[in-house]
Amino acid sequence: MNALMAPRLVPFHSATARFQSGADTPRAFLEACIERITTLEPQIGAFVTLALDAARAAADESTQRYAAGKPLSAIDGMPVGIKDIIETSDMPTKMGSPIFETYQSWFDSASVSALREAGAVVVGKTVTTEFAATQPRGTRNPWDLERTPGGSSSGSAAGVGSGMISAGLGTQVVGSIIRPAAFCGVIGFKPSYGALNRGGSLDLLSQSCTGVLAASLGDAWLTAMAIALRVGGDPGHAPLAGPAAPPAAVKPKSVALLQTDGWEIATETAKAELMRAAEALRAAGITVITRADNADLEALERALPDAEPTTRLINAWEWRWPLNVFSRRDHAGLSQSVQERMVFMASLTAADYVKALQRREEIRALHARLLASADLTISITAPGAAPLGLGSTGNPIFVVPGSLLGVPVVTLPKLRDEGLPLGLQLIGYRGRDAELFGFAASINDIVPATV
Amino acid sequence: MNALMAPRLVPFHSATARFQSGADTPRAFLEACIERITTLEPQIGAFVTLALDAARAAADESTQRYAAGKPLSAIDGMPVGIKDIIETSDMPTKMGSPIFETYQSWFDSASVSALREAGAVVVGKTVTTEFAATQPRGTRNPWDLERTPGGSSSGSAAGVGSGMISAGLGTQVVGSIIRPAAFCGVIGFKPSYGALNRGGSLDLLSQSCTGVLAASLGDAWLTAMAIALRVGGDPGHAPLAGPAAPPAAVKPKSVALLQTDGWEIATETAKAELMRAAEALRAAGITVITRADNADLEALERALPDAEPTTRLINAWEWRWPLNVFSRRDHAGLSQSVQERMVFMASLTAADYVKALQRREEIRALHARLLASADLTISITAPGAAPLGLGSTGNPIFVVPGSLLGVPVVTLPKLRDEGLPLGLQLIGYRGRDAELFGFAASINDIVPATV
Numbered sequence: 055m056n057a058l059m060a061p062r063l064v065p066f067h068s069a070t071a072r073f074q075s076g077a078d079t080p081r082a083f084l085e086a087c088i089e090r091i092t093t094l095e096p097q098i099g100a101f102v103t104l105a106l107d108a109a110r111a112a113a114d115e116s117t118q119r120y121a122a123g124k125p126l127s128a129i130d131g132m133p134v135g136i137k138d139i140i141e142t143s144d145m146p147t148k149m150g151s152p153i154f155e156t157y158q159s160w161f162d163s164a165s166v167s168a169l170r171e172a173g174a175v176v177v178g179k180t181v182t183t184e185f186a187a188t189q190p191r192g193t194r195n196p197w198d199l200e201r202t203p204g205g206s207s208s209g210s211a212a213g214v215g216s217g218m219i220s221a222g223l224g225t226q227v228v229g230s231i232i233r234p235a236a237f238c239g240v241i242g243f244k245p246s247y248g249a250l251n252r253g254g255s256l257d258l259l260s261q262s263c264t265g266v267l268a269a270s271l272g273d274a275w276l277t278a279m280a281i282a283l284r285v286g287g288d289p290g291h292a293p294l295a296g297p298a299a300p301p302a303a304v305k306p307k308s309v310a311l312l313q314t315d316g317w318e319i320a321t322e323t324a325k326a327e328l329m330r331a332a333e334a335l336r337a338a339g340i341t342v343i344t345r346a347d348n349a350d351l352e353a354l355e356r357a358l359p360d361a362e363p364t365t366r367l368i369n370a371w372e373w374r375w376p377l378n379v380f381s382r383r384d385h386a387g388l389s390q391s392v393q394e395r396m397v398f399m400a401s402l403t404a405a406d407y408v409k410a411l412q413r414r415e416e417i418r419a420l421h422a423r424l425l426a427s428a429d430l431t432i433s434i435t436a437p438g439a440a441p442l443g444l445g446s447t448g449n450p451i452f453v454v455p456g457s458l459l460g461v462p463v464v465t466l467p468k469l470r471d472e473g474l475p476l477g478l479q480l481i482g483y484r485g486r487d488a489e490l491f492g493f494a495a496s497i498n499d500i501v502p503a504t505v
Numbered sequence: 506m507n508a509l510m511a512p513r514l515v516p517f518h519s520a521t522a523r524f525q526s527g528a529d530t531p532r533a534f535l536e537a538c539i540e541r542i543t544t545l546e547p548q549i550g551a552f553v554t555l556a557l558d559a560a561r562a563a564a565d566e567s568t569q570r571y572a573a574g575k576p577l578s579a580i581d582g583m584p585v586g587i588k589d590i591i592e593t594s595d596m597p598t599k600m601g602s603p604i605f606e607t608y609q610s611w612f613d614s615a616s617v618s619a620l621r622e623a624g625a626v627v628v629g630k631t632v633t634t635e636f637a638a639t640q641p642r643g644t645r646n647p648w649d650l651e652r653t654p655g656g657s658s659s660g661s662a663a664g665v666g667s668g669m670i671s672a673g674l675g676t677q678v679v680g681s682i683i684r685p686a687a688f689c690g691v692i693g694f695k696p697s698y699g700a701l702n703r704g705g706s707l708d709l710l711s712q713s714c715t716g717v718l719a720a721s722l723g724d725a726w727l728t729a730m731a732i733a734l735r736v737g738g739d740p741g742h743a744p745l746a747g748p749a750a751p752p753a754a755v756k757p758k759s760v761a762l763l764q765t766d767g768w769e770i771a772t773e774t775a776k777a778e779l780m781r782a783a784e785a786l787r788a789a790g791i792t793v794i795t796r797a798d799n800a801d802l803e804a805l806e807r808a809l810p811d812a813e814p815t816t817r818l819i820n821a822w823e824w825r826w827p828l829n830v831f832s833r834r835d836h837a838g839l840s841q842s843v844q845e846r847m848v849f850m851a852s853l854t855a856a857d858y859v860k861a862l863q864r865r866e867e868i869r870a871l872h873a874r875l876l877a878s879a880d881l882t883i884s885i886t887a888p889g890a891a892p893l894g895l896g897s898t899g900n901p902i903f904v905v906p907g908s909l910l911g912v913p914v915v916t917l918p919k920l921r922d923e924g925l926p927l928g929l930q931l932i933g934y935r936g937r938d939a940e941l942f943g944f945a946a947s948i949n950d951i952v953p954a955t956v
Contacts (some may be wrong), residue, residue, distance in 0.1 A: 289823045
């Protein structure tokens with residue numbers, strides 16, 4: 055295990071008062087991040103492209119705005135990383151694929167456009183697995199360089215987890231925000247489906263979301279709201295809604311403890327850690343329900359083994375067009391895993407797809423019924439700590455349900471396995487993202503972190 | 506009025522038997538189209554880019570496949586045009602905007618990828634208004650060169666209407682398929698929302714659809730199905746479904762005659778033409794209901810004045826991100842009408858948008874209730890013939906309801922005003938596109954065309 059153990063985070067929101075008073079500046083904040091990039095990035099590999107000159111110029115402009123008393127937003131000056139499937143006008147977007155090695159889009163994606171309008175300082179493009187799918191691209195976990203940081207938002211997770219940036223954009227269709235956030239000990243936020251505009255991101259699937267990995271709950275909320283306020287949600291969807299400031303803590307009345315079929319393969323420590331969190335909630339007067347004592351939760355648990363195969367089928371069908379045209383351009387440029395996915399997708403019919411969409415709706419309906427019994431659902435984020443090796447980003451069995459359901463999900467870095475971070479996953483209800491943040495703030499106060 | 510009056514169409518489906526027998530070939534079919542392009546295109550201006558060498562090569566390959574008894578699909582060899590907001594790997598996609606004058610995408614859009622897989626012969630990119638919105642780009646109506654062909658799918662309509670291609674891809678968010686198809690005397694088909702994959706098209710709005718303008722009902726159906734079978738619908742949506750061959754005629758039991766608030770400004774001839782069509786349906790034993798005798802239809806009619814402002818608000822909000830980044834690249838490259846739209850969109854809040862989405866759902870629910878009374882709804886497509894001049898693509902008052910409702914719409918070139926084509930618009934129910942084609946085939950037989 056490597057000496058980077060327990061790396062430092064750089065929460066931003068708590069620093070802005072010092073920018074306003076003149077005690078600190080966004081440029082100085084950025085320079086501290088750049089110092090960590092200089093030291094750590096050669097070992098971690100969180101970035102595909104760095105734009106430090108442009109970041110310094112942006113931080114100087116932000117510094118001037120604070121000096122003039124006119125910051126553009128609550129994240130003016132925040133150093134951020136952009137997952138490299140999200141297009142930027144001033145840097146290539148390589149999609150984690152050699153096919154896109156020289157791809158330079160003309161325009162900023164919706165999320166990047168919004169972040170720049172809000173004054174955020176774009177430090178660079180962060181490593182993604184190939185097309186945000188399964189093939190890793192070498193990023194290491196800042197807690198242990200021999201381990202995966204998780205994926206597909208690998209670079210944003212490792213960058214935030216090692217204090218190189220305060221927040222990074224991620225995307226999730228299976229577990230690509232929550233899993234790496236958990237493995238790297240940071241906050242992860244996957245919003246309700248459609249709540250943040252995905253325009254200009256290779257993020258085309260029907261349960262994919264743009265979201266945020268951040269050093270604090272407040273940073274995650276403010277970054278997401280900065281996007282929603284400027285570019286809205288996906289066309290046809292209500293944008294993320296809620297207060298401009300991070301939602302205040304609201305103690306939930308009841309919490310459902312979700313096992314999923316991953317429970318059988320989870321480590322004893324991981325399971326004990328979740329039970330420890332549940333005990334802390336009970337001790338705070340919150341009702342914790344389990345599948346043993348709630349029929350709706352039991353029905354959901356019995357359906358969840360379908361979450362992964364249903365998601366896999368839906369994703370494969372929806373990848374038909376892009377993968378076929380990528381393959382026509384350069385088949386050898388696709389990884390073995392993508393080539394295998396193409397065989398699977400070619401075997402599917404529209405009827406298979408429509409049936410999978412229906413199954414997804416059934417499972418969503420089962421989950422929606424839980425609202426009568428539980429304010430939110432909690433679980434672990436993975437069967438255990440980040441696996442050793444960089445060949446796999448880990449098992450998605452605990453994170454795919456939140457993706458399939460299209461609901462908001464937050465992970466808190468509260469649990470540990472093998473001395474490494476394991477997230478406490480909080481699953482809310484569709485469109486009630488702000489409410490989930492209020493509960494998350496409360497649970498963040500109630501559950502002590504294992505150190 | 507110009508001598509091109511009553512131009513010839515080139516239906517494709519009826520020709521394939523002769524390809525199979527060897528009596529004709531796709532290459533010869535294409536050459537006849539190219540002859541018309543040579544003669545007519547300098548006057549009409551349907552194309553932004555022509556790819557005649559590539560088209561000839563593709564037609565030769567198709568010819569060989571028919572000779573070998575192995576056509577790839579029912580549209581193998583069909584000469585098609587691609588609206589120039591739909592990306593192509595071998596031609597620029599200029600989006601009707603000087604900002605995109607040199608834009609060359611790396612990949613074929615979903616629809617183009619599917620058409621090529623099906624063996625269609627891509628003749629070129631057809632003129633679109635700027636970003637498929639309102640600013641025309643000079644295409645002339647083949648029936649009268651002094652008149653607009655309608656928009657925004659101007660070039661596909663004029664190209665099909667003058668026999669340069671058998672079918673053209675279009676897109677519609679307000680009236681951009683049905684209106685130009687009607688003004689140019691061709692079949693227009695806007696499918697149910699989501700039924701054809703829009704991937705790779707600047708077609709990002711929540712009621713926008715890819716669709717087809719074609720020389721015959723069969724050509725429209727086969728082209729759309731060729732897309733649906735290969736690349737499906739939009740992510741999360743059931744693809745267009747139905748028989749591989751064009752649906753057989755099915756006589757509807759009852760038809761709702763829709764006036765909309767455009768009725769007051771429609772010409773006497775246009776109204777009389779719709780009444781003539783209604784009489785023909787009645788004479789064939791079909792019940793025709795009107796707002797005077799059906800409360801559900803009256804309720805829908807009373808709501809429809811909201812269709813245009815609701816659509817305009819939704820579109821403006823959804824254009825925020827793309828127009829802002831286009832403007833940052835080259836504000837002067839945007840037309841006056843787009844610059845005005847930007848002022849409107851900047852005035853909108855998320856709450857305005859969510860309210861407009863709700864209003865859209867209310868109107869959709871009112872329409873869905875009509876299913877109990879009417880198999881489909883009919884109306885005129887415009888207040889009258891294509892307006893004189895090329896400065897406007899015409900009034901959308903009769904076509905915006907079908908767009909807002911997200912339902913399948915077909916226009917048949919059955920009516921006339923000022924001796925020019927005016928479409929008979931058939932509006933179906935969401936997801937029941939094949940059923941609408943069956944009714945359309947029957948109505949096409951029942952209602953005589955005015956010549």
